[in-house]
Amino acid sequence: QVQLVESGGGLVQPGGSLRLSCAASGFTFSLSGMSWYRQVPGKERELVAFIASVGGITNYADSVKGRFTISRDNAKNTVYLQMNSLKPEDTAVYYCNSVRNRGYWGQGTQVTVSS
Helix, strand or coil: CCEEEEECCEEECCCCCEEEEEEEECCCHHHCCEEEEEECCCCCCEEEEEECCCCCCEEECCCCCCCEEEEEECCCCEEEEEECCCCHHHCEEEEEEECCECCCCCCCEEEEECC
């Protein structure tokens, strides 16, 4: 059974940093591209970043380019999202997702950027 467990969220001041983690199980992690999404109440879930299964290929939403970095550790079945220079508009619940298992979502981790 696919499981995705996000962690690392919290309250941070504008300009601060957070590192999110997503521990995956129930599928062959190394063969799947992975994504981070975020959602605020009343809005659709937004794709934030993507990392391919091989080759280190990454893509980012324009709103986070240059501030966020996605990475993965296939030995630990974990994908990360390093978030720097955080802004209040980054406040959301963040979710990871497997490209090969799009229907599965974790509980998400809340990120709040506020002074």
